[in-house]
Amino acid sequence: MAGSSIAAGDLYGAGVRVGIYLQGFGMLLPIFRSGTEHGRGLKIAAGCLTLSFLASWTLLASKKLFSPCEAYLILHILTSTSIPAFLAVHNPRTIVGEGIGLIVLMVTHLWLVGAFTWTCARLVYTLPLFDTANIVFFFGKTICLATLVWLRYVAELLIVAWLAFQHDQTELSDRDVKGLDVSDRLVKTWWALLWKFKALRPSVRAASEHERVVMRIRSSMGIATVEKTIKWNGLVPTTDLTSPGQLIPLVVGVTVAADGVAAWVSPRGRPSGGLERRIVS
Template sequence: MIAPLLLLTLAVPTSLAANSTTANPTTPGDPVAATDLYGLGVRVGFYLQGFGASMLLFRPQKDSGRGIKLACGGVALSVIVAWTILAARGQLSPCEAFIGLWIVASVALPAQLTFFNPDSIVGEGVGLLISTVLQLWSLVAGLWMACDLVKTLPLLGTANVVFFFAKVSLLGWYRTLSIVLFSITLSYMIFWAWYMAKLGKVVMRCYLDGETEMTEKERKGVQFIPERLLPQVTSEQSTAAGAYVGTIGLISGLTSWVFCVVSVEKTIVWNNLQPSTDLSSPGQLIPFIVGATIALDGILFLCRPSKDGRSGPRARDGGWAAVPN
């Protein structure tokens, strides 16, 4: 299933490169990236996909997150593959490469958050693999950019500045900080890979046995936070705590999503980039409509009243945060 996905995403940049003959040499940035990587419909569509998928996560149900690894992970993986090919060909400026990575992060965020709910992994073998590959690929791409691309990619008329709570140059202290952070995170991936292997073992066992749920022993073994580190609470206390965990998770996820969006939009403005705004183009209209649909579905799902009359992240329908004592 992964082979067709990769073949499809690898084919996209090749066809886009043929359109680069329409470039305007007086416009900052690369015309291909301005249309197909961060055009208005493309990036807003990706923002909305990430936002809508996040909403689907924070209604605490037992199967919250199923399908999101594959959906968001597949979209983000296609973007990072296209980004890698454009970067390798030198068809991006450093600030456009920065924009591409933050767009990937805005879409990939929901897929990474699903790992807090171990029940969502059963039947998600392909999604689990895609999410793991995406995580590694994104970190390596970020380190590659900080170590090499910021110095070797052409400026293409841009100011070479990005957003990091303020306007900062891609060179200097920000580059050093990026190298340190990406290096530390990649070192942590050794433990993440071990955790992914544990999840993969459970997924494979359920697949071979035709099971749709893991055993209680397996669930305790793959909890993101080990049970021995959790306080002993009653079922009622666990239910109440779970509601607040959902609220905190929603706020944290939305904060990260907002940071991704602001980083992209500010970087576009500060570098005088002129992304495509033609929403009548299929390449802009399709991702925009898909994103709007997912966002609407996520909002309606989050706001739907539950049996106890509540709505939002505190509404409970047999939520995953509650663990019986």
């Protein structure tokens, strides 16, 4: 059997994958509605979930208990858990007062990008293959050693880390937002709100419409990467849904997805005028 039995059971088993996909789906649905309180508590919830998996991933990677392609696909699974939280940053009704959630989300993003960088720059050469073909999905079949995508993650890690310490501006103007890519814009927004709790400018909230499309594409690409990598390397994830490690995330995923569908079909709420004026002023 190809791959690590530990990772196949704990980090990308059938229950874990389906549960995380459903959680991401359930958390994304309310975000695509306007005039709602979406995103309240989502930043710290999604951030803590991702951090717990990242801690396990880092421990297994340091002990060389999975292959390079498994390390890569697990990180893509975790990406889908944090995407809804990134989008929730732009809801002006739920951002103020969630400083701890913003800190958790920023740490999660830095850790996740750092893990991708570590994988592509170092782990692909040092981790054992565990009888895998070492092939990953990157717009097609790609040898993990030859992806060269680690350059992107190095650049993103440096950008995010640098912007995290550039908190001289406490309010984001239209001029500040123009020319920034998604990661830059998000981190500048997080840091400004974290320190001074300033309101989101209308241009920043409008920019989130573009990010919703980008994040949906990233989520779809992440799922394709995971499933194709499992198939091409002959990996055998655990399918025993009676085990707690598979059943717990699956049940949580079904519950979150049901809640997201309920929020999607419910009538749209209208915010109070006073709150809206205080937020955008």
